[in-house]
Every structure is written in structure tokens, then in C-alpha cells.
Amino acid sequence: METASRCSPNEHLVIIGNGMACHRLLEALVNHPQRPHRITVVGEEPVPAYNRILLSPLLAGELAPEALTLQDASWYADNNITLTLGDRVTSIDRERRLLLTHRGDILSYDRLVMATGSRPTLPAVPGITLDGVHTFRDLRDADALEAIAQQGGNAVVIGGGLLGLEAAEGLRKRGGSALTVSVLQRSERLMNRQLDTTAAQLLEATLRERGIIIETGASLAALEGNGHGQVQSVTLSDGRKLAADSVIVAAGITPNAELGQQSGLMFDRAIVVDGHLTTSDDHIYALGECCQFEQHTYGLVEPIWRQVEVLAAVLCGETPAAYQEAPTATKLKVSGVSLFAFGPTEAAAKHEELRYQDPETGDYCRLLLHQGRLIGAVLYGDTRHGPWYFEQALAATDLTACRHLLLFGATDAQTALDNHFDNPLDTLSSPLSLTREAA
Secondary structure, eight states: OOOOOOOOOOOOOEOOOHHHHHHHHHHHHTHHHHHHEEEEEEEEESSBBGGGGGGGHHOOOOOOSGGGSSSSSHHHHHHEEEEEEEEEEEETTTTTTTTEESSEEEEEEEEEEEEOEEEEEEOOTTTTTTTTEEOOSSSHHHHHHHHHHHHHHHHHHHHHHHHHHHHHEEEEEHHHHGGEEEEEEEESSSSTOOOHHHHHHHHHHHHHHHOOEEEEEEEEEEEOOOSBBBEEEEEESSSSSSEEEEEEEEEEEEEEOHHHTTOOOBBBEEEETTSSBSSSSSTTEEOGEEEETTOOOOHHHHHHHHOOOHHHHHTTTOOOOOOOOOOOOOEEOBBBBBBBSSSSSSSTOOOOOEEETTTTTTEEEEEEETEEEEEEEESSSSOOHHHHHHHHHHHHHBGGGGGGGGGGOHHHHHHHHHHHHTTOOOOOOOOOHHHHOOO
């Protein structure tokens, strides 16, 4: 794959998909003096792009629906963007550069961006197609879950990761005492990809105090119906059964990449792209959750925003530096729960571990260092200094000079670091550096 030739301003750019990745790309393009003059967007949902990250507070009743809108339809028209909603592209004729939509429309393109996103992964278990089984991915899902909360009964959430916990808390808050919410997590701890054991236990205790039932080490075996097509219980692999008037699946995503695969683009787990987001067809690009760069696929916005910067430059005729992977940090969007994490969840033999826990406040901090450089952090409760830790990790800053102050947060540590650079011959050998590790 090679980066396509320099673009002409008169070329027609078509973008398939009108989610957050597409909208971020459009915002970058319209502010560029060499933007493609003709831009057409085809979106399957009936509304303009909105902020999916805010679906959880929407479900919890903390936000109004209009708070999620990124731009209304007039913004597209004002920026000479043709927006088609409620339609989807069904086939791509790469040789003639034509698209066919579900409505029967034919669109020509000079350059094409596939930003088709992803969909929830449904477990391959009996009963998964029963009525009452839902996902939590878009506005329609949020409306369905709000109705579930208002009806009450028993709701079972499959998945104890970020999205599953946000869905569970949203349901609990909206449903109140009339709704019993359970979370099934296959791993032995919640958010096992982001949290260490201590932080996961603190999070579990908080959610249990709020009334959410947590089942860890719970593998789903089947869903059972009531004889009329409606789910009524879930069966675990150990034989236990839980009552379930509704089941919400939030256990991973699958790239919406079939259109690219059917079009003959290079495909692995998603549409394969190079460092300039170019597919195996140099007139077609892929962006976000539907693409695969090297061995990576995507489900968080931070890497997608960096992809957008690269692709916007390419589409405006520039030759930017290639996209590269970088660490990302995790925040949980649950009201009243502060959590910030990045890097490895477990310490290896080569890592130095600094740990602090305050039983009275519930604050917890665990830092992992390697050769004086921060490579991971888990903060629960007081997360104010999380962004500073992450900044030091990205910069690969040698923190040896302020190691003894790292657990106190950014202010003291940064002061010690600055003083060290001002007086590099000074040494910091406080006994505190030997005693602060113990929780």
C-alpha cells in the first residue's frame, strides 16, 4: 500500500459512516485551506453524529439527549457537506469508483473513507436471539435500556469492562429500587484489562454498596426463554441460573468491516491500512474501529483521534508522518467513581512498584517503574494527578530524582524534578523512598 497521490480540491470525497470518527475528520477537513471541495457523508443512523461516550450519563438521566449532538444538520450544509442519513452503502465498485446504497442511489467517488465503526459482539450461546436481549451502542439502545429501567424487574449485564459497568450503573440509577441489576464478568476481577486486583476490589465494593450484584468468574452458558420468545433467565457454566427479564450484552466489539472485505480490500480482523490509513486500494481509506493497523484494532477514541490527524492531512494533499501506536489511559464514566489507569495491570520482576492506600478515604495509587521511568499507573478515588503521571510516561521522563515523592502527586514530584535539572549534581536519598512502597 502506498499513500495516494496529491489530491485535487475538486475531487469528490465520500465518507461511509457518520459516527464520532467521521465527525472528527470533517471538523479537521473544513478548517483546512486545501480541503476537498465536494464531501458527501452517508450515515446509517437517522440523526447526525453524536457523542457516544455520553450514552452512559444519558441512560443514567444525568444528560438530555440534545447534549450528545456534535453538530446539527445545518452545520453540514454550511460547510458544503452533503449529508445522507438513514441509508447505508451496500456495495462498492472499485473499478468504476461507484457506490450503491440500500435505497438504490448510486454515488461516484474519487476518494473514499470507510468509517463504519463496530458493533457489539454477541456470545455464541443458545438463546442469544431471544426478545429482551439488548446491546448498548447507540441512541436506540439507550432508549431501550431506559424503558427497561422504568419497567423494573431483573436486568443482567454481560461484561464487567468499561461499557458493561457504565450500562449497569446507568440502569441502576434510572431504575431505582424497582430494578435489580446484575453484572456477569468472566474474569476473576472487574475491568481486568485496566485494573490491578486491589483497584478492582475497591471498585467492586463501591458498586455492591450501590446495590449492583457482581458475579466474577461467571461464564455465560445459555439464555432461556419463557416459551413465548422472551428471555427469562441466564444459565452459567457452573449450572447456576439467574432471573433475567432483560439481558444487556457489553462484552466486546466486532469491526463493521464486511463491506470492505466484500469489495476485495486486504482484510484480517478488520480492513488493513498502512500508516497513512490507506487500504490496499490507494483511493480508499479506513478509519477508526473498522480498520486494522499492524496487529491493532480499536475501541477507544484516543488512537482514532490521532488517526484523524494523519488522514485529514493526507486528504488535503499533505504527506504527514505516519500514524504510530501510543499508550492510552482509561477513565470510568460512572458518577461518583473516580478511576484512572494506564499501562500493565500486573507488576513483572523487572518493575519497581510504588503503592499507597488510605483505608479512610478509599484512595489508592499504584505506580510501576522500569529503570526510573513510569510505565503504568492505577489510581482509584483521588485521580487528580493521573494526567501528570500519564504525561511523564509518554515522555519517558527519568523520574529517579523525584521517585521518593511520586506517590504524593504531581506538585511535589515536579518541583523535585525541576530542582534536579537546575542542580544536577544534587542527590536525593531520602529514607522516604525506601518506606513509601508499603500500602
